[in-house]
Amino acid sequence: MRLYDQQQQLNGRVTVVEYFVLTAFAVLVFGFWHHQVIREGYFAELADRNRFREIKLLAPRGRIYDREGRLLVDNRPSYNIVLIRENSPRTSEETASRLAVGIALPEKEILDRINRHRKEPRYQPIVVKEDVSLADIAFVKSHRYELSEISVEFQPRRRYLGSGTAAHLLGYIGEVTEPQLTTPEFLESKVGDIVGQFGLERQYNSILRGKDGFKRVVVNNYGREVDRLYEAPPLAGNDLFLTIDTDLQKAAEETLGDRAGAVVALDPQTGEILAMVSRPTFDPNLFATRISTAQWSDLINDPKKPLQNRVIQSRYSPGSVFKVVMAAAALESDVVNPLHTLFCNGGAVFYGRTFACWKKGGHGAVGIHDALVDSCNVFFYTVGRDLGIDRIAHWATSIGLGRKTGVDLPNEDPGLIPSPEWKQRVFKTNWYAGETISVSIGQGAVSTTPLQLTWAVGGIASGGRLRTPHLVKPETIQRMGLKPPEIQEEQYPIHQSTVDIIARALWGVVNESGTGTRARVPGFDVAGKTGTAQVVGKQTIAVGEQFQDHAWFIGFAPYRTPQIAVGAFVENGGHGGGTSAPVAKAILEMYYFKKTGRFHPPETIGISRMN
Amino acid sequence: MIDTLKSRRFLHDFDWLLLAAALLLSAVSVLEIYSATQSQGDNYHLRQAAWVAIGMLLLFISASLDYRTVSEHIPLLYIATVLVLAYTLIFGNTVSGAKSWVSIGPVGFQPSEFAKLVVIVALARYLSELHGRYVTVGQMLKATLIVGIPMSLVVAQPDLGTALTYVPVLGLGLFIRGIRPAVLIAGALIVVLLLPASWLLLRDYQKDRILTFVNPDRDPLGRGYQVRQSRIAVGSGGVMGKGLFNGTQSQLGFLPTRHTDFILSVVGEELGFAGIVVTIGLLMVIIVRSIYHAQTARDALGLFIVMGVVSVFVFHSLVNVGMVIGFVPTTGIPLPFLSYGGSSMLTAFAGIGLIIGVRRRRNVN
Numbered sequence: 001m002r003l004y005d006q007q008q009q010l011n012g013r014v015t016v017v018e019y020f021v022l023t024a025f026a027v028l029v030f031g032f033w034h035h036q037v038i039r040e041g042y043f044a045e046l047a048d049r050n051r052f053r054e055i056k057l058l059a060p061r062g063r064i065y066d067r068e069g070r071l072l073v074d075n076r077p078s079y080n081i082v083l084i085r086e087n088s089p090r091t092s093e094e095t096a097s098r099l100a101v102g103i104a105l106p107e108k109e110i111l112d113r114i115n116r117h118r119k120e121p122r123y124q125p126i127v128v129k130e131d132v133s134l135a136d137i138a139f140v141k142s143h144r145y146e147l148s149e150i151s152v153e154f155q156p157r158r159r160y161l162g163s164g165t166a167a168h169l170l171g172y173i174g175e176v177t178e179p180q181l182t183t184p185e186f187l188e189s190k191v192g193d194i195v196g197q198f199g200l201e202r203q204y205n206s207i208l209r210g211k212d213g214f215k216r217v218v219v220n221n222y223g224r225e226v227d228r229l230y231e232a233p234p235l236a237g238n239d240l241f242l243t244i245d246t247d248l249q250k251a252a253e254e255t256l257g258d259r260a261g262a263v264v265a266l267d268p269q270t271g272e273i274l275a276m277v278s279r280p281t282f283d284p285n286l287f288a289t290r291i292s293t294a295q296w297s298d299l300i301n302d303p304k305k306p307l308q309n310r311v312i313q314s315r316y317s318p319g320s321v322f323k324v325v326m327a328a329a330a331l332e333s334d335v336v337n338p339l340h341t342l343f344c345n346g347g348a349v350f351y352g353r354t355f356a357c358w359k360k361g362g363h364g365a366v367g368i369h370d371a372l373v374d375s376c377n378v379f380f381y382t383v384g385r386d387l388g389i390d391r392i393a394h395w396a397t398s399i400g401l402g403r404k405t406g407v408d409l410p411n412e413d414p415g416l417i418p419s420p421e422w423k424q425r426v427f428k429t430n431w432y433a434g435e436t437i438s439v440s441i442g443q444g445a446v447s448t449t450p451l452q453l454t455w456a457v458g459g460i461a462s463g464g465r466l467r468t469p470h471l472v473k474p475e476t477i478q479r480m481g482l483k484p485p486e487i488q489e490e491q492y493p494i495h496q497s498t499v500d501i502i503a504r505a506l507w508g509v510v511n512e513s514g515t516g517t518r519a520r521v522p523g524f525d526v527a528g529k530t531g532t533a534q535v536v537g538k539q540t541i542a543v544g545e546q547f548q549d550h551a552w553f554i555g556f557a558p559y560r561t562p563q564i565a566v567g568a569f570v571e572n573g574g575h576g577g578g579t580s581a582p583v584a585k586a587i588l589e590m591y592y593f594k595k596t597g598r599f600h601p602p603e604t605i606g607i608s609r610m611n
Numbered sequence: 612m613i614d615t616l617k618s619r620r621f622l623h624d625f626d627w628l629l630l631a632a633a634l635l636l637s638a639v640s641v642l643e644i645y646s647a648t649q650s651q652g653d654n655y656h657l658r659q660a661a662w663v664a665i666g667m668l669l670l671f672i673s674a675s676l677d678y679r680t681v682s683e684h685i686p687l688l689y690i691a692t693v694l695v696l697a698y699t700l701i702f703g704n705t706v707s708g709a710k711s712w713v714s715i716g717p718v719g720f721q722p723s724e725f726a727k728l729v730v731i732v733a734l735a736r737y738l739s740e741l742h743g744r745y746v747t748v749g750q751m752l753k754a755t756l757i758v759g760i761p762m763s764l765v766v767a768q769p770d771l772g773t774a775l776t777y778v779p780v781l782g783l784g785l786f787i788r789g790i791r792p793a794v795l796i797a798g799a800l801i802v803v804l805l806l807p808a809s810w811l812l813l814r815d816y817q818k819d820r821i822l823t824f825v826n827p828d829r830d831p832l833g834r835g836y837q838v839r840q841s842r843i844a845v846g847s848g849g850v851m852g853k854g855l856f857n858g859t860q861s862q863l864g865f866l867p868t869r870h871t872d873f874i875l876s877v878v879g880e881e882l883g884f885a886g887i888v889v890t891i892g893l894l895m896v897i898i899v900r901s902i903y904h905a906q907t908a909r910d911a912l913g914l915f916i917v918m919g920v921v922s923v924f925v926f927h928s929l930v931n932v933g934m935v936i937g938f939v940p941t942t943g944i945p946l947p948f949l950s951y952g953g954s955s956m957l958t959a960f961a962g963i964g965l966i967i968g969v970r971r972r973r974n975v976n
Contacts, residue, residue, distance in 0.1 A: 009744070010914055011906045013787045017918070018902045021925050022895070028929070029891055031936045035846040036884040043846025050843065051859050087865065089836060221864035 049123065050087060053219045059210025060156035062237035064170065064200065066246045070604055071161060073170060078157040081132050081140055081150060082125035083114060087221060088149035095149055102139040105129050120191065131157060131289040148222035158288040166249050168278040168309035169409065169471055171199015172287035200240065200471060202410050207482055210237035241476040243272035247594060247601045248587050252277045255586035261570040262310035262450040265587050268458030268556065268565045271467030271487060275587060280306040312412045315447035316569065319531030320375045321457065321552050322442025324502060327372055328460050329395035330383045331498040338501055341367045344378040351433045355381050372505035373514045375530065377441050384440025389431060392439060393419040398492045400456040401448050406468040408485040415452050418445035443534060454567030457529065457554040461562045463499050464492035503527055507559040519555050519581035524592040528555025528584065530576030548572035553580035557588055564591050624971040625674070632896040633963050636948035637663045639890060643877045644951050646856045647869040655870050655951050662953045666960030673964030674971065678916055682736045692729040695722045696764040709770040723765045723773045724954035728961055731780055731919030733757050738788045739911035745791045754785060771817065772942040776926050783922040784915060824940035837867045838937045845879035845936055852883030870951040872943055875935045894928050904970040913969035920962040
């Protein structure tokens, strides 16, 4: 009986255990029911996300050719090492430490790169190292199983031929920034896209950029493609055809050399820019692969500002070149007539202050022709006083100064033509009459970009005709059915007699005993005007190079109905005639030689094209 | 000691239902192991089938043993087991961080698996010989010692997962034998209070597992990866599953250790909720049927032996099944009759054999 009781007790407890076990399994079955019936859709999607992978197929950007069809920019094949965090069997930190030695990149840098993209979806590939070597590719391929989260991605990469030729106008590319994504300019771009960031690359980004394709594949847990479901091939970007003549461009680059400055050549009849040089320069190929932080900070912190396109982004006093504009204004306003002369004795008093001529002792009796040829200050002081600031401002603005030219490049500087309204607006003070006298010889507040000044002088020489300067042939874009840059044509009525007088005088500057004789090209009727822009006031005695005057030369040829206008500007170059005129000459000479068949242009530039 | 397998009695008293359930589960196991490993080509399914065959043999042998005779010889078996475990600890092979395997010729096995059965019988004998309504504290300590000596040798390997399975054997045995309610409550309280303290004794990877279990998003790609992929596999299987050999999670390799610890994920993915219900149902058949045998056993010794085996099955099943859907932290505990592995398979079949052996003798005298 006792034994039986004990058996009963044991069996009772066993029953308790049985109920407990059944309850526990009921809970687990409920758990499966919850997973497989209630949340099936959610988990099915996760399973699909595991096995389907969309791989971006990057589109090559359009190529860029010069006016003679010579390739300036193309693409080369390259490979990136990418990390896909989704399904990675390890943390990013572990991946970084395993990868560091294999691809010769510090662990910290790999992590930094990954962390920059931490917030993006996990299936989005993160570029760990770009433009990798064959050895790096071999490392990744041979560790496909150990490092399944790492793979190699193909990317067509930008190549700028001729190592840095025309860097400022071609520009560079880079990853689209977060603030840019919110602007209409980059409306169609997505995070991680490579877009044009400067120069033509940026201006014509929408034309150059292609359309990325993608393929949808089934992958296994090592990320290896086991089946391909769909493929949308990438569409290459459209090519650009420039107005640039690489021969002129190279001639300009070579003559300017390492000196800081700017050179621009354009066809005043069409507005086509033939050459555009800014120095110091940079190699846009640096940006084709991700530029290193050190290289980037070197470029942006360089006091000489190598990333600045001085042709359109820097403004300088035009100096005596402004006298060309003054002469046109004066003749058209009947302030002077061709026969009118005045006496220069080396200086004159205006509004109670003495303004000196550059030539001590003076030029004697000068008319408008001699005043331009000899660059007589006193003559133009007088003209300025008689014109008054309002008429000077009106004419200067009409002929293209103090406003953007509309060139097809981003970030153009408008320059500045001062006026009493301007001074009131900016400084809240009145215009001093004496300031008009300074402006008359291109000093004081007046400032222009090299492109503006070249465009304006070319415009005057072409009878007041101004066509928007441009770098891309609009018709080539029109042919693609895309919107070409707007080319406007302005015509300011300048009498032929005025044009003749000025052109004849500027011919004299180069071909008589003027200041620009070093721009002379035998057989080619070059005309031009030198200028010296003061960096510091005349009173200051300064000797350092950075206080040397800037040297200008703006020329055109032939002097009647010019086909080419050239602007040469050398920072701290001293006198325009000595420094800048020879630079302009090199371009004019190349132009003339090509025209007369004395120079045979090479068919390709830089390294020859691949494939 | 061994009845002839041919005798009519043997066949008459044999529990065919238990065997059928075990064999059905084994069939699912071989099929899904084939599915899970077909791309690897190591013939895991054939090896598993071989283990099933050997397991059957063990089952018939242990079913034919008289458990009372075994119980008589248990002190010797117990000492031998402890010695083997100690040998393993010193000369064993290291597998995934634990010195848990020994090799005899070409065959390697895990003594800690078979040791469970010896511990079960040893504890059953001790508990069945006690008198009185409740066990005393001294008796509890003795029982703890019987389980604790081999268990601590397993802990030292260190194979915490396998060692843990000894705990329910002790706990369930003591509970069934009778623990004074006050002691039961006090014991529960002590466990609750000691849990935080045990944190200090855990190794880093163990802490990691528990932290990840509490918060799976803590590290979804590191420690949480297995469970995450397992839950995706199970959930995406839906009601009817993706079909045998068609599971994307298992076929494309997203599911880790899919032929061993996570074999039930493969079942869930390919055979769906229906397959899960059938699989868990078969496990329940084994457990409920075994409990019935415990309650109809001839003596307390038989009851404790059956319940010891049941406690191992229940613990393995609950922990493994719970792990598959993230209800329980990941431990390397196999699912009886399903996970690939000789030691686990043979122990399970031998356990069923022990239970059938107890049943066969229920009506004697």
